[in-house]
Amino acid sequence: MTPNTSQAGRLDDRPDGLHVIGAWTITHYARLQAQIDAFKAQVGNGHDLDRSIDLSAIETLDTAGAALLIDLLGVERMAATMAQAPELSPARRALLDTMTQAMATPLTPKSHEISKPLAFLAQTGERIEDFWRQQRLLLGFIGLILSALVTNLLRPRRWRMTALVAQIQQTGFNAIGIVALLTFLIGAVVAFLGATVLQNFGATIYTVNLVAFSFLREFGVLLAAILLAGRTASAFTAQIGSMKANEEIDAIRVLGLNPVELLVLPRVLAILVTLPILTFVGMLSGILGGALVCLVALDISALQFFTILQEVAPHHFIVGLAKAPLFAFFIGAIGCLEGFKVSGSAQSVGEHTTSSVVQSIFMVILLDAMAALFFMEMGW
Template sequence: MTLDIQSSFLSWDSSVTPPKLAVQGNWTLANYVALRHDLARFRTAGMDEATLRKAYIEFSSLKALDTAGASQLLELLGTTLTAELSKSSASLSAERRALLQTISDSKSTPTDDTVVVTSSTKEVLAHIGSSVEGIWRQVVALLGFMGLTLEALARAMLRPTGWRITSVVALIQETGLNAVPIIVLLTFMVGAVVAFLGATILADFGASVYTVNLVAFSFLREFAVLLTAILMAGRTASAFTAQIGSMKANEEIDAIRMMGLSPIDLLVLPRVVAMLISMPLLTFVGMISGIAGGAMVCALALDIPPVMFLTLMHQDIELRHFIVGMIKAPLFAYVIAIIGCLEGFKVSGSAQSVGEHTTSAVVQSIFIVIMLDALAALFFMEMGW
């Protein structure tokens, strides 16, 4: 090829060996249209990437270069040649070499437009594996957070003067006192339903009097603590997650750390202590309310007056059933508080993240509470308690 092409931006000289391409002028956004016109004219003349690779390209006459011009230069020379020149061309300044290298790297990212077809079995197995891995990470994070909290609680027990009594009392009112009406209403209604169902079934066997045992046994051992824990998981765990998550989103947690304070001591311990105090008290209230609901149904449907109800319960129901129910209350309280606080610390910063982790806290708390209750029931049954 023995032709010479001249323009304001490119100069091709084929009279020398190797041929010489001089990049000149202002390769900027202001000259974008003119650059496109000159590049089209050069391609029409047969200046493809293979031809340019055999030429000597120099940039000594290049006056200005910006991102728009660099992208046009990349289109002319090709990704490979541009990358080589950005590393080896002596006529380019360091800034321009860096610009060309950046543009070349951005354009050289491989794009695969082919659709990968995977079988449904692989997708299902991959989803199961991902879910199992997520559950394992959640378990590890929960156990680690429990360890941190127990360590902080042990340190706080050795330094009673550092307890935040005001926060604990306020949280007891929020988690305990304010929850009494809903606990009383729910357990009373469930107690009435249990008594009504028991009376209906036991009447077929002439054993309606044992409805008293059914109501007292079920509420002392299971229903009171379980219903209270489920309500606290939906009411309190979500509140803890939303409170700490909002603080995380507003960078208040970072501010606490910058002041040299521990978020565990300042935010988690008062909530854990408040739950450990409130949950047993609410469980006791739930027991009394549930038994009262059952006693009302027995009085109205079975002609068992409250005095006789209490007498039968005193004779047939042992104290150990009450103790079994109360033992589980602190355990459930600790788990609910820990999960609520941990999910709050996981919030990434957006309102959507707060909602997602609040929902996760409720679901996890209810699931773990029911699982622990089932395990405890099996354990106490095997131990004969």
């Protein structure tokens, strides 16, 4: 290797001008910086810097040396000097020009600290905007589901009955036990609370009506939907999200298949079938839980309990069961949509799985509240 014979860089202040000599590199940075500081001190004491600058004696130059030259002359003077220095090689001219432009760019001013009320309002606005964006995506995804559903209804050969039956078993039959147990316990709790309140008025017999109305209209479908949102929507998101992370969905598209038709429709149709069934199971289990409490704690016989239950209008059962398909459709759509939004990492799968559960439960409660207001205004 040829030894580096370049002389150390220096400033030479002569009567005919300022000469930049030698190697202006990172190796000599400290000594060159000291020379520049000393020269600036002399200029500050009355010496004139408005003189010619000679760059022809520079032997080597790197970014550190270029930064020192620009610090010495200033951005504007450096640009003027380069324009009047034809002896500079294209490489050094490009380096000096790049460094000049970089050092001429003003630094981004430090952002002012935002007060807590303004920060809270900003975060609230961002969350509202995110919510609105999510609802727009959900509406668009619902449109894709309905479009694929109509297309498949007209083509029976495209029906995927095996996938549909498998999803019905996973989302419905495997969940019957937990739904029945939970609603049975909630029915017992409702009966205990009703008896505690009504006992003060000598009207414990109306505990039967309380249990029947609450589970036929609200608790049966609501508890089943919330359980399905936590159990099934999360499973949909995790399954489709894992396929998205492994690029299996891209492979499906490459094969000319429609991911919505292949992955979403069987899941949505399955949950449309299973939630009404789970709702019916929840209604029966909740009423049986209330009947057990009435039999044990309130001395209301089973015959008396079911005799009073027969007097409850059947439209309460229809109102509760009619909400199940609506809840099921939104739970399935949200679970599948969040799966398609997974970016490709395990962390993203977890985040969107959590988001699908939260959104599904929120949507179920919101729709239930709107349905309750509607049925109340209609007198149903």
